[in-house]
Amino acid sequence: MNRLTENLSGWGRYPVAQCGLLRPERHKGLGGLSAEGGIARGQGRSYGDAALNQDGAVLLTERLNRLSAFDSERGTVTAESGLTLRELLDVVVPRGWFPLVTPGTGYVSLGGCIAADVHGKNHHHDGAFSRSVLEFELFDADGAVRTCSPDVQSEAFNATMGGMGLTGVIGDVTLQLRPVETAWIQAQHAPARDLEQALTFLQDNEHDARYSVAWIDLQSRGRALGRSVVMTGEHAVRDALPAAHRADPLQLKLRGERNVPLDMPGWLLNPLTIRAFNALYYRLEGRKTSPFIVGYDKFFYPLDALGHWNRLYGKRGFVQYQCVVPLEQAHETLRQLLDALAASGHAAFLGVLKRLGAASAGQLAFSMPGYTLALDLPFGGAATLELLQRFDEIVLAHGGRVYLAKDARLSAESFRQMYPRYDEWLAVKQTLDPQGRFSSSLSRRLGIGEPS
Numbered sequence: 001m002n003r004l005t006e007n008l009s010g011w012g013r014y015p016v017a018q019c020g021l022l023r024p025e026r027h028k029g030l031g032g033l034s035a036e037g038g039i040a041r042g043q044g045r046s047y048g049d050a051a052l053n054q055d056g057a058v059l060l061t062e063r064l065n066r067l068s069a070f071d072s073e074r075g076t077v078t079a080e081s082g083l084t085l086r087e088l089l090d091v092v093v094p095r096g097w098f099p100l101v102t103p104g105t106g107y108v109s110l111g112g113c114i115a116a117d118v119h120g121k122n123h124h125h126d127g128a129f130s131r132s133v134l135e136f137e138l139f140d141a142d143g144a145v146r147t148c149s150p151d152v153q154s155e156a157f158n159a160t161m162g163g164m165g166l167t168g169v170i171g172d173v174t175l176q177l178r179p180v181e182t183a184w185i186q187a188q189h190a191p192a193r194d195l196e197q198a199l200t201f202l203q204d205n206e207h208d209a210r211y212s213v214a215w216i217d218l219q220s221r222g223r224a225l226g227r228s229v230v231m232t233g234e235h236a237v238r239d240a241l242p243a244a245h246r247a248d249p250l251q252l253k254l255r256g257e258r259n260v261p262l263d264m265p266g267w268l269l270n271p272l273t274i275r276a277f278n279a280l281y282y283r284l285e286g287r288k289t290s291p292f293i294v295g296y297d298k299f300f301y302p303l304d305a306l307g308h309w310n311r312l313y314g315k316r317g318f319v320q321y322q323c324v325v326p327l328e329q330a331h332e333t334l335r336q337l338l339d340a341l342a343a344s345g346h347a348a349f350l351g352v353l354k355r356l357g358a359a360s361a362g363q364l365a366f367s368m369p370g371y372t373l374a375l376d377l378p379f380g381g382a383a384t385l386e387l388l389q390r391f392d393e394i395v396l397a398h399g400g401r402v403y404l405a406k407d408a409r410l411s412a413e414s415f416r417q418m419y420p421r422y423d424e425w426l427a428v429k430q431t432l433d434p435q436g437r438f439s440s441s442l443s444r445r446l447g448i449g450e451p452s
């Protein structure tokens with residue numbers, strides 16, 4: 001197959017890598033291609049270099065998006081790994097089913113969801129994506145295909161869930177879905193005056209809805225540090241809908257998408273504009289304290305309404321820092337992170353805080369019981385990298401870790417400390433890929449695949 005060489009980046013547009021692209025049309029040839037190694041890529045929604053391979057091969061799965069089986073009685077579905085959650089939702093929601101776990105964008109492939117073992121707003125209830133995976137095919141470095149499930153080839157299953165594409169190429173995927181009565185969510189917001197109150201709301205029974213997340217105002221300072229709007233939701237039952245939606249409760253008129261047409265000037269997102277936006281957002285969203293009905297797309301994927309929103313950060317791109325910190329001392333750890341951000345003078349636009357539940361079985365999976373904080377920063381060169389290094393020190397000192405799907409700059413040393421089950425993972429990787437053919441810009445930067 002001919003390779004086209006192209007400059008690629010992740011969603012943050014930093015870094016950029018020159019990669020040789022392979023774009024199979026059919027799932028049939030995956031065995032031959034996987035034996036060539038390189039790294040698979042779904043929708044490129046990981047932020048950093050997980051789906052990049054400088055001077056190496058990148059296998060694009062975007063054309064492998066066929067849905068081959070849907071059991072509408074049991075709510076199971078089998079599809080190629082390039083199918084996006086959006087494409088899946090279009091088929092299953094009108095028939096009364098919904099993914100058990102979804103991240104904050106629908107423009108992700110099933111393969112990407114497995115490789116990062118993504119989490120959603122319900123992690124504290126339902127765990128990560130791995131909980132919904134009944135089985136998948138894995139094309140290993142010999143081009144052989146293994147069928148992996150929690151019971152069969154379970155080592156390969158666990159090493160691939162969160163293994164960032166480094167154990168092989170995922171082919172067909174079978175998922176368990178959740179039954180829903182409607183395509184709507186019953187949501188409710190609660191303004192939290194500071195970090196402490198936000199954490200209380202997130203762990204409070206009263207607010208212990210299936211889905212919860214806090215939008216955090218990263219410009220707040222002093223006593224208001226960490227002020228947030230805590231947003232909760234449940235799948236709405238038919239009787240809770242307004243009469244207009246009750247006749248056809250599984251039909252949703254999806255919003256049209258607007259696009260950011262070109263790179264915005266770098267000054268657009270500055271401390272003044274960000275502060276003004278955050279103050280307005282806090283006021284408007286914090287008011288919605290009574291339950292209200294909202295379409296699933298608006299609730300789960302608010303950012304998808306603006307296509308190419310990553311262009312708002314201009315040509316230099318941005319980095320997202322996402323970490324998880326254990327429950328014990330979570331308040332203190334998060335306070336130190338927010339203080340370090342405030343002291344740096346950096347203006348972070350988007351901040352999200354979520355509660356995470358039990359850890360996944362994957363040796364490299366991100367989740368652990370605690371709180372995860374994600375924040376977006378315009379990429380400003382050395383000063384940004386210095387701040388993120390400071391964040392790493394705080395996170396490490398409190399037993400937390402950085403999410404590889406969002407990372408573009410962690411050091412190999414910090415990675416090893418944050419992921420203590422690395423050696424277990426490596427032992428499985430060596431059985432699937434003894435020559436280390438599957439590798440990416442991320443894996444080489446972090447020394448993933450090398451002995452301790």
Ligand SMILES: Cc1cc2nc3c(=O)[nH]c(=O)nc-3n(C[C@H](O)[C@H](O)[C@H](O)COP(=O)(O)OP(=O)(O)OC[C@H]3O[C@@H](n4cnc5c(N)ncnc54)[C@H](O)[C@@H]3O)c2cc1C
Pocket residue numbers: 011039040041042043044045046047050051061081082102103104105107108109110111112113115116117118119120121163164165166168169170171303405406
């Ligand atoms: C707006 C936005 C919101 C997000 N919200 C969340 C969130 O709430 N929770 C969360 O967990 N994540 C979130 N993410 C991150 C995103 O869910 C993950 O990065 C996911 O992996 C992206 O899927 P993708 O198809 O774009 O994969 P890519 O970015 O293309 O690849 C990601 C990883 O998956 C591997 N991979 C992809 N396909 C295959 C395959 N067929 N076989 C083997 N490996 C494969 C790649 O090698 C790479 O290591 C968000 C991202 C964005 C842009």
